[in-house]
Amino acid sequence: MSRPSLDSPLRWLLTIIITVHLPGCGSLKMMKLTVPPQLVFGQSASLQCNYDLEGSQLYSVKWYKNGQEFFRYMPSMDEQFTVFNIPGVHITHPTTGQPNYRSYNKINLNQVDLQTGGVFRCEVSNEFPDFHTVSQSIDLRVVAIPSGPVISPQPHTLAPGDRLEVNCTVRKSLPRPSLLWYINRAAVEEQGRREVAHTHQDGTTDLSSSISMILRRSHFVGGQVQLKCQAILEDFFYKSSELVVHREGYGREEGEQDEGKILGLFDDDSFRDPRGGADPNEQTDSVRTPWTSSSAGSVSRSLFCLLLLSSVSLLLPASSLLLPPRLL
Numbered sequence: 390m391s392r393p394s395l396d397s398p399l400r401w402l403l404t405i406i407i408t409v410h411l412p413g414c415g416s417l418k419m420m421k422l423t424v425p426p427q428l429v430f431g432q433s434a435s436l437q438c439n440y441d442l443e444g445s446q447l448y449s450v451k452w453y454k455n456g457q458e459f460f461r462y463m464p465s466m467d468e469q470f471t472v473f474n475i476p477g478v479h480i481t482h483p484t485t486g487q488p489n490y491r492s493y494n495k496i497n498l499n500q501v502d503l504q505t506g507g508v509f510r511c512e513v514s515n516e517f518p519d520f521h522t523v524s525q526s527i528d529l530r531v532v533a534i535p536s537g538p539v540i541s542p543q544p545h546t547l548a549p550g551d552r553l554e555v556n557c558t559v560r561k562s563l564p565r566p567s568l569l570w571y572i573n574r575a576a577v578e579e580q581g582r583r584e585v586a587h588t589h590q591d592g593t594t595d596l597s598s599s600i601s602m603i604l605r606r607s608h609f610v611g612g613q614v615q616l617k618c619q620a621i622l623e624d625f626f627y628k629s630s631e632l633v634v635h636r637e638g639y640g641r642e643e644g645e646q647d648e649g650k651i652l653g654l655f656d657d658d659s660f661r662d663p664r665g666g667a668d669p670n671e672q673t674d675s676v677r678t679p680w681t682s683s684s685a686g687s688v689s690r691s692l693f694c695l696l697l698l699s700s701v702s703l704l705l706p707a708s709s710l711l712l713p714p715r716l717l
Contacts, residue, residue, distance in 0.1 A: 430533035438511035446516035477504030535562035557618035612639035
């Protein structure tokens, strides 16, 4: 019985080491796909396939959507780039008709439509002697950014007791958005709203939300009601529209009330400058003495004494009055 040869494992190990370090020989690793979180209807999108040849030679890069090949790059072929037409995938320039890709591992999708969404897969293979193939896929969906929200009609003035009826509308949205109402920053409950939706043939949706209510005095904060409608599409779209409704006659009524009261003779209020208060840094030529109730009392007593003395002087001769000359 012959003994197993010890040089066989050494020979295989040496072959692996040499092969790995030879140009054109090695492994292949898929890193990741760089794609947008979603495809936006009517816009373009870039898809990038990131891989590491680890010293080996590239054989091909292929792109698939839902299992159908739509792009191929083979550097060893005379016709290196090949594009296959499939519904919803447009990688040719819309005006020149030429292929629109920046490199063999990055392509641009033009004019995304509702058929563009699906499972996209990048497949990479290296050359002889490995012929190793790696791939990675990702599911991309199409969304449509709506126009709006728009609040209509837009009443500028209303009064307590009037009915407020307004609509908030967004158009051409995918998926269907959520519309929220706020009055003076407080959310309107769902039972206070009414929604009407219309779906177009292309799958997009128009949505209108309306509120109808009788305004009370408490709704007018500082003479106005603040309305806000907010449109939300999952975690990628937030937009709002605001409307301020003023209380009818509020400015005129407030102006009349702000004229201030007229101070009476015996009011305890100090003098009120009609200019709204003087500048503490302003230099004046004279000091204005405030009018107080004590000042009013002293003036009244002086007038009373003068009237009493005048009456007495009419009844008695002037010689019998021992009054100072300044009072006669």
